Amino acid sequence: MLNRIKYELISLLRNKIVVFWLMGFPVVLGTLFFVAFGSLADSEQDYSDIRVAVVKKTEAPEGFDEMMNALSGKDGSVSDGENPLFEIVTDKEDTARALMEKGELEAIIYVDGDVSLEVPYGAGGIKAGIVKSVLDTFKSRYEIISSAAASHPEKLPPIIKEAERETNYIKSESNSANFDPYVQYFYNLLAMSGLMGSMMGMYCAINHQANLSALGARVEISPLSKFKDILSSLIATLLIHNVFLNIASVYLVYILGIKFGVPFTIIIAVNFLSSVIGDSLGCFIGSIGGLKDGIKNALLLACSLGLCFLSGLMFGGMRLIIEESFPLFNRINPAALIVDCFYSVCVYGNYEKLISNIVILLIWCALLLTGSMIMTRKRKYNSI
Amino acid sequence: METVVKVERLVKRYKELIALDHLELDIKEGEIFGLLGPNGSGKTTAINCILSLLTYDKGEISVFGKKLCAEVKKDIGVVMQNVAVLDELNVRENIDYFCGLYISDKALRKQRVDEVIAFAGLEGFEKFRPKKLSGGLLRRLNIACGIAHKPKLIIMDEPTVAVDPQSRNKILEGIEELNRQGATIIYTSHYMEEVEQICSRIAIIDKGRNIAEGTKQELKKLIKNTETVSVEAAGLTEEQLETAKNMPHAYDCKYDGKTLTLLYSGGKHNLTRLLDYMHKEEIPIGRVYSLLPTLNDVFLEITGKELRD
Numbered sequence: 163m164l165n166r167i168k169y170e171l172i173s174l175l176r177n178k179i180v181v182f183w184l185m186g187f188p189v190v191l192g193t194l195f196f197v198a199f200g201s202l203a204d205s206e207q208d209y210s211d212i213r214v215a216v217v218k219k220t221e222a223p224e225g226f227d228e229m230m231n232a233l234s235g236k237d238g239s240v241s242d243g244e245n246p247l248f249e250i251v252t253d254k255e256d257t258a259r260a261l262m263e264k265g266e267l268e269a270i271i272y273v274d275g276d277v278s279l280e281v282p283y284g285a286g287g288i289k290a291g292i293v294k295s296v297l298d299t300f301k302s303r304y305e306i307i308s309s310a311a312a313s314h315p316e317k318l319p320p321i322i323k324e325a326e327r328e329t330n331y332i333k334s335e336s337n338s339a340n341f342d343p344y345v346q347y348f349y350n351l352l353a354m355s356g357l358m359g360s361m362m363g364m365y366c367a368i369n370h371q372a373n374l375s376a377l378g379a380r381v382e383i384s385p386l387s388k389f390k391d392i393l394s395s396l397i398a399t400l401l402i403h404n405v406f407l408n409i410a411s412v413y414l415v416y417i418l419g420i421k422f423g424v425p426f427t428i429i430i431a432v433n434f435l436s437s438v439i440g441d442s443l444g445c446f447i448g449s450i451g452g453l454k455d456g457i458k459n460a461l462l463l464a465c466s467l468g469l470c471f472l473s474g475l476m477f478g479g480m481r482l483i484i485e486e487s488f489p490l491f492n493r494i495n496p497a498a499l500i501v502d503c504f505y506s507v508c509v510y511g512n513y514e515k516l517i518s519n520i521v522i523l524l525i526w527c528a529l530l531l532t533g534s535m536i537m538t539r540k541r542k543y544n545s546i
Numbered sequence: 547m548e549t550v551v552k553v554e555r556l557v558k559r560y561k562e563l564i565a566l567d568h569l570e571l572d573i574k575e576g577e578i579f580g581l582l583g584p585n586g587s588g589k590t591t592a593i594n595c596i597l598s599l600l601t602y603d604k605g606e607i608s609v610f611g612k613k614l615c616a617e618v619k620k621d622i623g624v625v626m627q628n629v630a631v632l633d634e635l636n637v638r639e640n641i642d643y644f645c646g647l648y649i650s651d652k653a654l655r656k657q658r659v660d661e662v663i664a665f666a667g668l669e670g671f672e673k674f675r676p677k678k679l680s681g682g683l684l685r686r687l688n689i690a691c692g693i694a695h696k697p698k699l700i701i702m703d704e705p706t707v708a709v710d711p712q713s714r715n716k717i718l719e720g721i722e723e724l725n726r727q728g729a730t731i732i733y734t735s736h737y738m739e740e741v742e743q744i745c746s747r748i749a750i751i752d753k754g755r756n757i758a759e760g761t762k763q764e765l766k767k768l769i770k771n772t773e774t775v776s777v778e779a780a781g782l783t784e785e786q787l788e789t790a791k792n793m794p795h796a797y798d799c800k801y802d803g804k805t806l807t808l809l810y811s812g813g814k815h816n817l818t819r820l821l822d823y824m825h826k827e828e829i830p831i832g833r834v835y836s837l838l839p840t841l842n843d844v845f846l847e848i849t850g851k852e853l854r855d
Contacts, residue, residue: 165646165655169635176634372599376630380691383597383624384647385616544560544601 170398215258356436363444423508580745682713778832
């Protein structure tokens with residue numbers, strides 16, 4: 163079996179098509195994205211020091227000032243070398259409006275009995291979103307704590323403790339987060355490279371089926387068990403696929419300097435998963451009898467690119483469109499799930515979402531591999 | 547001699563088409579057994595059934611007295627009709643890869659790979675990838691991959707298709723050498739010359755049935771024709787033709803105005819007798835041929851059609 167794995171590895175490494183599509187293509191496309199979207203490491207990516215104005219018309223709710231002081235670094239909680247999330251520019255409404263008109267202010271926070279927000283006309287940017295998110299979180303916490311204080315004062319300490327823990331968590335995660343809208347193209351790029359590996363998975367199936375290739379027939383008449391045969395091939399395929407994906411990732415992260423906003427270990431883990439789903443998809447399509455290799459190839463290319471298109475590889479807003487019209491598809495589209503694995507950790511620091519995506523991807527893998535096994539379990543055929 | 551492969555009443559249908567119709571084969575140890583038949587006669591189907599790649603509708607197959615299993619497969623080498631090698635591996639790696647399906651011991655495998663490279667005349671090409679090899683060398687690589695593990699039974703399914711005559715001869719010599727080394731060989735082909743040249747026993751298959759079986763001499767005895775004599779002689783008269791037709795042992799006569807062809811059944815000195823007559827009649831003659839019957843004649847006489855139809 164080791165001999166087979168060795169030669170499968172050599173064979174894949176020497177296959178120029180495989181090397182190009184799985185390593186060369188993401189590197190080339192990644193470079194093109196990098197050039198097209200400009201330097202992503204500059205100010206566009208800096209989401210600290212968001213310029214806001216706080217205009218108080220009434221007394222602020224309890225805790226509001228403390229929160230704003232913490233987030234703007236006025237309480238000294240921001241250490242040297244770090245930038246606070248907010249920069250409170252003014253508390254005068256007129257000045258604030260004038261600055262907003264000039265485009266020098268991201269949001270005006272009004273305290274008028276309630277806490278409300280005004281953002282520039284047409285603004286839908288990440289920075290305004292961050293301010294809104296902070297205020298929503300505050301309001302929600304305030305309501306919970308006020309309500310608890312009124313009805314169950316004894317429950318107040320644990321609720322406050324939990325809120326503090328969550329706030330600290332979000333704060334720490336937000337420091338490494340990348341809210342750049344372009345980074346999703348790079349997530350998609352890795353998802354595409356994962357799914358493109360389906361071509362290797364396809365040959366993995368074809369080359370071990372007597373009814374699909376002469377090579378398959380030759381292997382099937384040997385004493386080697388079919389399980390060992392396919393397993394050795396899959397191991398080699400997954401190994402190569404992962405190496406290529408990780409090389410492409412190293413290039414994107416460490417050479418181009420793309421800030422994925424997730425630890426590299428998460429990238430490696432998601433790459434592994436996307437290689438498994440890609441190879442399983444290829445194995446499944448490759449196992450279908452009665453289809454010519456060319457048709458299978460075209461089918462896989464259409465599948466890989468189609469799924470990536472729908473997850474936003476070519477047009478970033480596509481996932482949102484799908485989310486509005488047919489949200490279930492985003493929950494089952496492997497490419498969207500892979501992208502979401504990165505996204506959930508990067509933007510939300512949410513590992514629960516990551517885990518649920520991983521579970522759905524694993525279910526996909528299990529289904530595809532089971533389907534492949536059912537189709538390839540035979541060692542005798544009615545016709546070859 | 548011990549039976550190596552026994553096929554009894556084998557029936558294989560593809561929907562309405564009967565590919566094998568109660569095929570019977572009994573292949574003995576040490577033979578080069580030829581399966582001869584036109585394209586589509588069922589040779590490859592029979593091989594695939596023996597190798598347990600195809601299901602079949604009826605019949606029994608045993609190899610080395612057993613149903614085909616992993617243990618039996620270790621002693622079988624197969625050279626497929628289509629070249630089945632890995633394009634990205636070089637000659638040595640390909641042989642080692644396929645040999646590795648049978649032999650896990652690295653040292654033994656290396657020894658076998660070296661031996662088969664020398665045997666197949668692939669020295670100097672070890673580092674070549676299949677795409678860089680000529681058609682003949684590629685076929686030799688295909689054979690080397692199939693026999694590197696030194697099997698007791700070698701099944702070769704049309705191994706010389708699309709091979710130049712020089713390489714073909716080299717391959718046929720190699721097959722005879724393998725047989726001398728003790729391997730039993732099943733050789734399928736629609737090239738009767740090859741089968742005649744190397745096979746010790748032959749089964750002629752048509753429409754999934756073996757219509758004749760035996761040594762080439764035994765097969766040729768099955769038919770009426772023993773000799774075909776052709777003489778270039780223009781302008782023969784009716785009377786001369788009639789005399790030629792009535793030559794002893796001649797049973798058929800054809801004349802196209804240029805060449806006289808007489809078919810004989812038995813008898814000796816048939817050519818001399820005809821030439822003596824022509825000399826006596828002062829008939830000017832050109833080229834003269836005397837042909838012994840071929841397996842194609844056997845096939846033609848039994849089935850009424852040419853082997854390569």
